Amino acid sequence: MNDGILVLVVMTALAFDFTNGFHDTANAMATSIATRALPPKTAVTLSGVLNLVGAFLSLSVAATIASGLVNTHLVTLTVVFAGLVGGITWNLLTWFFGIPSSSSHALIGGVIGATMAAAGTNGVKWHGVVSKVIIPAALSPLIAALIATVGTYLIYRLSRGVPDRTRSHGFRIGQIGSASLVSLAHGTNDAQKTMGVITLALIANGTVDAGSEAPFWVITSCAIAISLGTYLGGWRVIRTLGKGLVEIDSPQGMAAESSSAATILLSSHFGYSLSTTHVATGSILGTGLGRKGAEVRWSVAGRMATAWLLTLPAAGLVGAGCYGIAQGIGGTPGVVIVFVLLVIGSALLYLRARRRPVSHHNVNDEWDGATAPANAKEPAAA
């Protein structure tokens, strides 16, 4: 029992939830922002609210993140903490470079890395990792891309000859509706993962009994953290996903979001907690394939795929390293020092990003191959 460490773990978990939110705003809203179906600020507000609702909607998958992947009896507070730091670090780095990468994988990678550092390779259930994480991660973008390709093809085929005004008006409504569904699905999926982690920490600390459900304050605080993060908006990632990968039009946006919503909801129904990012990216890619003449920038897709392959090992290394530092120093001071390092690192990265900011002002600027548009200026000193 160590309530000091527990408080830090809960704070770190909520910070992770926050980064999860702003990293993943793009999954639901990048296409609506890119096609101007919604003004950027409205889009992130809507997405934030729906994430909040979604987080309360379904409470079935909480606590699945660790069970089945690591031997839970080996998990201590320090392990959970180090894993979270690994996840946050990877989320912030990929945000900085504008790469949509999976927050779930970052968290899983961090926890696995920290567990390995604490208990060796035997602490990890490798069969579970491959069958529950790696195989679904490889399949889900392909399935989403397939559905989006078929959907895009059908939509363009069936709406041929519809007057332009009806078309653009109708598909924008469809796009907003389908993007809202993705936001809702994101809330039901991703907020749960953090609830599971906090509950795990509470169990590890003996605060609640093993097998308990997430207490209400955990549910509420996670819901608020993820929706605040979503509202803040990860503009760098939104830009890459909305403008960088494929130039998209409203009908394609609707096809992409419908495919994402269907894939995410169905998979979680069948017990696969998969990455919303992988699904959304697959869908957007598919919608580029389904429309004749649409340009898919494979170099951007390749950069994302590389980041996906690196997510688990990179977050794992950071998780293991943090566990090493915290354990090496020992006790509460060790955890506090890693926490301080995390805060300093995040602040430095934030300041670095401010030099070439991407915000709701320039998120839709012409894609010139860079995360931040060429004209992005350092904000005038206030």
Place this chain on the structure above:
Amino acid sequence: MDSWIDLDALWKIVVIGLLAGAGLPALFAVGLRAVSLPGRAGDAPAAGEADDDRIIGTNPLGIAAGALCFALVLAAIGWGIYSVVAGT
């Protein structure tokens, strides 16, 4: 059943995913097409209005068919959300 991949769940996700994720948007597109149908050829422009601003066509049957399509899409989404909430 394979211990690495749950093929049974996989094909269900693909098939139902195609129906919901591609079929519903397609139905929505059909609905749009239906509501935008003109009544009789040359009818609408003769009315002398700014017809380019029209979003909805003038064919009552088309509007009804389109509304049915939209209602089906909404019902499917509602059922989907319900099954997620109830499936806890």
